[in-house]
Amino acid sequence: MSQNNMETDNNGESGNKIKRAKKRSFIEILIPVLTFMTIVNCIVILVLVVNIGKKVNGLEQRLLVLQNNDADEPYQEASVMMSTDINGNTVDESEAVDIAEAAVCENSHVWDDREDSSAGIKRVYLTFDDGPSANTDRILDILDQYGVKATFFVVAKDKYPEQYKRIVADGHTLGMHSYSHKYNEIYESLDAYKHDLTQLHDFLYELTGEDCNIVRFPGGSSNTISKADMWELIDYLDEEGMVYFDWNVSSGDATGGHKSASQIARNVLDNVGKYNNSVILFHDAAGKDSTVDALPMIIEAILESDNTVILPISKDTVRVQHLHK
Numbered sequence: 001m002s003q004n005n006m007e008t009d010n011n012g013e014s015g016n017k018i019k020r021a022k023k024r025s026f027i028e029i030l031i032p033v034l035t036f037m038t039i040v041n042c043i044v045i046l047v048l049v050v051n052i053g054k055k056v057n058g059l060e061q062r063l064l065v066l067q068n069n070d071a072d073e074p075y076q077e078a079s080v081m082m083s084t085d086i087n088g089n090t091v092d093e094s095e096a097v098d099i100a101e102a103a104v105c106e107n108s109h110v111w112d113d114r115e116d117s118s119a120g121i122k123r124v125y126l127t128f129d130d131g132p133s134a135n136t137d138r139i140l141d142i143l144d145q146y147g148v149k150a151t152f153f154v155v156a157k158d159k160y161p162e163q164y165k166r167i168v169a170d171g172h173t174l175g176m177h178s179y180s181h182k183y184n185e186i187y188e189s190l191d192a193y194k195h196d197l198t199q200l201h202d203f204l205y206e207l208t209g210e211d212c213n214i215v216r217f218p219g220g221s222s223n224t225i226s227k228a229d230m231w232e233l234i235d236y237l238d239e240e241g242m243v244y245f246d247w248n249v250s251s252g253d254a255t256g257g258h259k260s261a262s263q264i265a266r267n268v269l270d271n272v273g274k275y276n277n278s279v280i281l282f283h284d285a286a287g288k289d290s291t292v293d294a295l296p297m298i299i300e301a302i303l304e305s306d307n308t309v310i311l312p313i314s315k316d317t318v319r320v321q322h323l324h325k
């Protein structure tokens, strides 16, 4: 019996030892698990904090862009960041790429000046793409003030019926640019281009009674965007008795962010003397106020130059074309 008790005691003692061992091994497992979970929690919290920080930063930048837009300031910067078209509408990625590419094309103006005939006089043509816009009336007022005529390569906008009419009534040339100005639509094929230009022609005819026949290709005839062969488009214009014009002086108001009025004036006046016939590219677009602000200094400087006139483009104008036969 006593032997049995001893055995029981021994059994009790070894039972306690096992319990203690179990407790130790449980703690030994628990500590690394807790440590691991704490580290994971810290990482999760860190990631959350960084992301919230980024979001706040992004919102601040977005707010800055919106504030700038309110001030009618950097149209270009905003359009690059937010991928918007000439009307300020958001576009898909492929159109955004085309718009960026067109901006580069518009800044290059290689012109074979073989036909730069002079007869002792220098001719300057002020041309405005993408209008009408909220700026059209201001541009027309300035042209009127100096008594000079220009050329407007317009798109179709229901918002500005009076401005198309005023362009014609004031004696400027109403040129055709594009109905939709959507690169990935108009340059899809020859038929797509024909459709777009016919739509614009009819839109302008109905509104103003003008049978327009002067054309400027979006991005120019030397653009690198078109899926259709540009020569086919040019042949089509020939068949229709239409004449297209590119430019040999770029004001730079569409590329590389916001430009000040004096930068735009310098871009123009540094280059306008190079040719006997200068076709200057400007943009008539909302937010491009510095283009309008630059006009008086540009016009005054040109009018002060010897034997120099400012004219609207007509079919008789020397063909300033990047692609020609």
Ligand SMILES: [Zn+2]
Residues within 6 Å of the ligand: 129, 130, 177, 181, 218, 219
């Ligand atoms: Zn354009």
